[in-house]
Amino acid sequence: MRSSHRPTLAALLSLVASTLVAVVVATAPAAGVAPSPSPSSSWPAPEPCPTRSAVPAPETTSPVPMPMSSPQACIPLGTSTLGGHVTDEDGAPVEGAWVTVWSTTAGQESVRTDAQGWWAVGSLPGGSYRVSFTGWQQGFVDEWWDDAPDSSTAAVVTLAEGASVRDLQTRLARTATLGGRVVAPDGTVPTGTVVMVDGTAGGTYGGSPVGADGTYQVDGLDPGSYVIRVVPGAGSVWGPTFYPAARGLATATPVTVSAGQRLDGLDVTLQTSLGITGTVTLPAGTDPSQVRVVAEPLNDPRLWVRAADVAADGTYRLADMFPGSYTVHVEAAGGTPPIATRYYPDSATADGALPVVVVDGADTTGIDITAQAASRVTGVLTGAAGPLPGVEVVLEAVRGDSEYRPTWTDAQGAFSFAGLSAGEYRVRFTVDTAGSVRTLYFRAPSGTVPQVRAASTVKVGSGATVEIRARVKGGR
Numbered sequence: 001m002r003s004s005h006r007p008t009l010a011a012l013l014s015l016v017a018s019t020l021v022a023v024v025v026a027t028a029p030a031a032g033v034a035p036s037p038s039p040s041s042s043w044p045a046p047e048p049c050p051t052r053s054a055v056p057a058p059e060t061t062s063p064v065p066m067p068m069s070s071p072q073a074c075i076p077l078g079t080s081t082l083g084g085h086v087t088d089e090d091g092a093p094v095e096g097a098w099v100t101v102w103s104t105t106a107g108q109e110s111v112r113t114d115a116q117g118w119w120a121v122g123s124l125p126g127g128s129y130r131v132s133f134t135g136w137q138q139g140f141v142d143e144w145w146d147d148a149p150d151s152s153t154a155a156v157v158t159l160a161e162g163a164s165v166r167d168l169q170t171r172l173a174r175t176a177t178l179g180g181r182v183v184a185p186d187g188t189v190p191t192g193t194v195v196m197v198d199g200t201a202g203g204t205y206g207g208s209p210v211g212a213d214g215t216y217q218v219d220g221l222d223p224g225s226y227v228i229r230v231v232p233g234a235g236s237v238w239g240p241t242f243y244p245a246a247r248g249l250a251t252a253t254p255v256t257v258s259a260g261q262r263l264d265g266l267d268v269t270l271q272t273s274l275g276i277t278g279t280v281t282l283p284a285g286t287d288p289s290q291v292r293v294v295a296e297p298l299n300d301p302r303l304w305v306r307a308a309d310v311a312a313d314g315t316y317r318l319a320d321m322f323p324g325s326y327t328v329h330v331e332a333a334g335g336t337p338p339i340a341t342r343y344y345p346d347s348a349t350a351d352g353a354l355p356v357v358v359v360d361g362a363d364t365t366g367i368d369i370t371a372q373a374a375s376r377v378t379g380v381l382t383g384a385a386g387p388l389p390g391v392e393v394v395l396e397a398v399r400g401d402s403e404y405r406p407t408w409t410d411a412q413g414a415f416s417f418a419g420l421s422a423g424e425y426r427v428r429f430t431v432d433t434a435g436s437v438r439t440l441y442f443r444a445p446s447g448t449v450p451q452v453r454a455a456s457t458v459k460v461g462s463g464a465t466v467e468i469r470a471r472v473k474g475g476r
Contacts, residue, residue, distance in 0.1 A: 075107045078125025080159040084168025086117045086133060088140065089260075093117030094172055097135040104128040104156065126161030130154040133170055140172035141222050141259060147171075174260030179217040180267045182210045182230050184238060189214040190270065192233020200225045200254050225256045230268050239273020239320055247271045248323050248360035274358055276318040278367035280310050280330050283339065283463065288312055291371065292333045295326040298355055309333075323360055327353040330369045337419030339371040346370065348421035349402050373463030375420040379442075380413045381429060383472045387413030391431050398424040398457055422462040426455045431472055442470045 082101055086094045099119045100110040105127060113119045131145040132154070144154035145168055159165060182193055193210040197218050205226065206218040228243035229252075242252030243266055257263055276295055282288060288310040295318045297303030303326070308318045310330075318328070327350050329343040343353035344367050358364050377395060381388045393415045395404040409415045427442035440448040441455035446469045449455060460466050 075101070075103045075109050076125050077123050078127075079162045080124040080126055081120055081122045081164040081166065082124055082129060082131070082157065082159060082168070083118065083120025083164075083166040084131075084170060086113045086119065086135075086170045086172060089171050089173055091171075094135055094138055094140060097133055097138055097140065097172070100132045100134070102130045102132065102151070104130065120166060124159060126159050126163070129157045129159065131157065131168060133172060135172050136175065136220050139175055139220065141175055143170070143172065145170065173223070175219065176221040176223060176257035176260065177217060177219045177262040178206075178221065178226070178228065178255060178257065178266055179215070179262070179264045180228075180243075181214040182216060182268045182270065183214050184270045190232050190236050190238060192236070193270075194231045194233075195268075196229045196231060197221065198227045198229055200227055221257060223257060223259045223261075225254045227252050227254055228266060228268065230270065232270065237272060238270040240322070241268055241271045243268050245269040245271055246360075247274055250323065250360055273319045274321040274323070274360070275363045276306075276321055276326070276328060276356060276358065276367050277363050277365045278316060278328075278344075278369065279314045280316060281314060281368070281370040282310075283371065283373040286338045286371070286373070288314065290333050290335065290338050291330055293318060293328065293330050293369070295321065295328050295356070296350075298325040298327060300324050317363075321358045321364075323358050325355045325357050328356050328367050328369070329353070330371050332374070332419055337374040340374045340419055340421035342369055342371050342421070344369050348423065349397075349400065351400065351402070372421055374418060375422055375460045375463060376416060376418050376465040377420060377425065377427070377458060377460060377468070378414070378416040378465065379427070379468040379470060381409050381415065381470050381472065382413050383433075387411070388431065388472060389413060391429055394428045394430075395420075396426040396428055398426060420460060422460055422464075425458045425460060426452070427458060427468065427470070428455075429470070429472070433472070440472060442468055444468075446471055448472050 086097050088094055093116045095113055095115045095117065097113045098110055099113060100108055101121045102108045109121050111119050111121055130151055134142050136142060143149060144151055145157065146155040148154040157165065178197060182195065183189055189210065189212065195208050195210060195216040195218065196204055197206040198204050206221055208216040208218045210216050227249065230241045232238040239247060241247065242249060243255065244253060245268065246252045255263065255266060280293060282291065291310050293308050293310060293316045295306045303322055303324045306318045306321060308316045310316050327343055329341055330339065331341040332339055340348065342348065343350055344356060345354050347353050356364060356367055381391055389409050389411045391409045392406050393409060394406045395417050397403065404417055407415050407417065429440045429448065431438050431440055438450065440450055441452055443449045443454060444456040448470050458466055458468065
């Protein structure tokens with residue numbers, strides 16, 4: 001199946017997201033890999049600058065289209081003109097390419113080339129300008145005057161007030177195409193598969209859904225070095241695979257293309273996904289369908305969170321993993337928590353977790369976790385006039401800096417914390433009395449104090465429920 005460059009990229013990324021498959025930004029290139037191109041920065045918007053006059057192209061009777069404004073302000077009016085001619089490398093005119101004149105001080109203006117490839121922007125003030133040419137819709141590589149890849153290397157054109165410079169001759173190179181076939185080892189073609197083309201220095205530059213026959217084609221690529229990444233559909237036994245049959249970026253084979261080049265036969269054989277496996281030991285009577293295992297990446301935004309169900313025998317497999325470091329924990333899957341969150345190998349918080357490292361080539365095995373039955377702390381807060389509703393309540397762990405998400409007392413002054421690990425806690429209240437906000441702590445048997453050092457420690461056993469009652473002196 002065929003797909004063009006930039007216009008369909010957003011749709012392809014949406015398709016990948018809808019299949020619940022991670023799209024991971026490529027990492028830095030390996031040594032010796034040629035750098036990949038940078039995406040174009042010239043994206044004019046279709047809003048006209050109504051005060052600027054159209055300029056007739058040389059030796060034609062029809063005017064060049066009205067300049068179009070860009071996201072920046074239009075360039076102020078003047079008496080100068082800048083124009084030129086755009087062709088392909090064989091000298092044939094390029095129609096419909098965007099040409100953007102960028103003032104070095106005051107905005108930008110854009111036009112399209114006419115049927116003969118001519119363009120011009122009139123009524124410009126004298127000054128210095130850079131010019132970009134955007135032709136990917138016509139199958140050409142974007143560039144800047146004079147034959148530069150980006151604005152930082154573009155030549156500056158200087159216009160005197162009243163001058164007419166119409167001789168900017170530009171030859172655009174054709175974009176490149178990559179194509180091939182994607183199959184599983186048995187020759188079948190999994191449905192919902194997408195091919196993405198990443199630059200070796202990062203970024204995604206094109207993509208295509210895989211056809212029913214396994215073929216793909218990605219057009220509109222600038223010259224440079226790329227990595228072909230195949231992302232299977234949701235529920236597939238196959239994992240993200242890099243050309244020609246690599247399970248990770250480190251072992252992928254980059255592909256380098258020149259302007260106008262077409263490379264076919266870039267076939268990819270899908271590989272099983274990397275994974276993390278282990279066994280969760282649950283408290284007696286706990287339904288495995290009510291819990292799940294989650295892997296969260298450590299300090300790497302390119303990696304994605306993964307989750308897996310726990311089988312009836314306690315085993316699990318986190319699929320579609322990418323090489324990197326993760327924390328792994330077991331948690332309740334929803335509803336009333338039957339277990340407390342527990343991190344591998346045996347911690348109530350992420351701070352005590354041991355990183356789990358995934359590497360190319362094989363699953364990471366033996367990541368076993370013993371879950372604890374969930375505990376609860378409940379209570380009622382009252383003041384001089386009765387229950388205190390709408391008071392923020394926070395549960396602080398005595399050891400460490402962790403605290404549980406705040407809750408608020410209801411109309412009867414009641415509050416509850418569920419899904420807790422066994423441990424020692426303090427209960428903190430934020431009370432508004434007569435316009436004054438006070439921080440108070442539970443003090444057994446039923447009081448509150450303003451000093452944390454005087455707060456009582458609430459000891460909670462595994463699977464236990466502890467109820468407290470606290471009264472605020474002078475409370476509303």
